[in-house]
Amino acid sequence: MTQIVVIAKEPVAGRVKTRLTPPFTPGQAARLAAAALEDTLRAVVAVPVRHRVLALDGLPGAWLPEGFTVIPQRGSGLDERLAAAFSDAFRLHPEPAVLIGMDTPQVSPDLLRAAAVALDGRDAVYGPAADGGFWLLGLRRPDPALLLGVPMSRPDTGAVQLARLRGAGLTVAVMPELDDVDTADDALRIAAGAPGSRFAAALRAVTGAGARPGAAVTGAGAP
Incomplete structure (x- = not known):
């Protein structure tokens, strides 16, 4: 069996999706982050795996569905936190792990299931x-060793990570490419491709009448 691990930050204004500000306010960015996280977690819930783990920086909220074991993130840089999430999840459940973040709210259960099968x-x-x-x-x-030292948040991060895997002699299955939510343009494109998602609904809410980018939005919860 394969477990699925989600690594995420608590969607608190000023701490998540800071590259969305501007044009969005910190509160709006946090609301979008909460919706993206809930979309991701709901997709994971729909995959028939025995264990689901959330490696969380912060505290759980109403966006967390049942069925997840929550563990704290460890480490400073993202490479350290990713390595620790794998190690800690495997310590809890000694089985292969598929890890995703909270930046692809368009991810589907079928795609995650395909990764687990691969x-x-x-x-x-x-x-x-x-x-x-x-x-x-x-x-x-x-x-x-497969993760530590890989430079994160750079245009060559993925290429370096893939080379690290193959350089270690591992057989690697490659999944389809997806967009991450980093900028406002990313958010618009991803929401257009997944109009029924919570993320798309949240984006419509914060860009609709009376809630244009830059206007104050109360709270950071998903719609």
């Missing part, structure tokens, strides 16, 4: 992001 016959599974990073990484066994 990991059954490979050492690793890798999902490239359109910005040069990666939106998914799966490992049959955690190994910090």
Whole structure:
């Protein structure tokens, strides 16, 4: 069996999706982040796996559905936090892990299921992001050396990570490329491609009449 791990930040204004500000306010960006996170978690819930883990920086909220084991993130840089999330999840449940973040609210249960199936016959599974990073990484066994030192948030992050996996002699299944929500343009494009998502609804709410980008929005919860 394969477990799914989500690594995420609590959607608190000023701490998440800061590249959306401007044009959005910190409160609006947090509302979008909460919706993206809930879309992601709901997609994971719909995948028939035995274990679901949330590696969380912060505290759980109403956006968290049942069925997740919540563990704290460890480490400073993202490479350290990713490596720790794999190690800690494997310590809880010693089985292969597919890890995703909260930046792809358009992800579907079918796509996650395909990643889990691919990991059954490979050492690793890798999902490239359109910005040069990666939106998914799966490992049959955690190994910090596969992640530590990989430069994060750069146009070559994904290429370096994939080269690290293949350089270690691992067999790697490559998933379809997805967009990450980083900028306002990303948000508009992703919402247009997933109009029925909570993320799209949240974007409509914060850009609708009376809630234009830059206007104050109360709270950070998903709609």
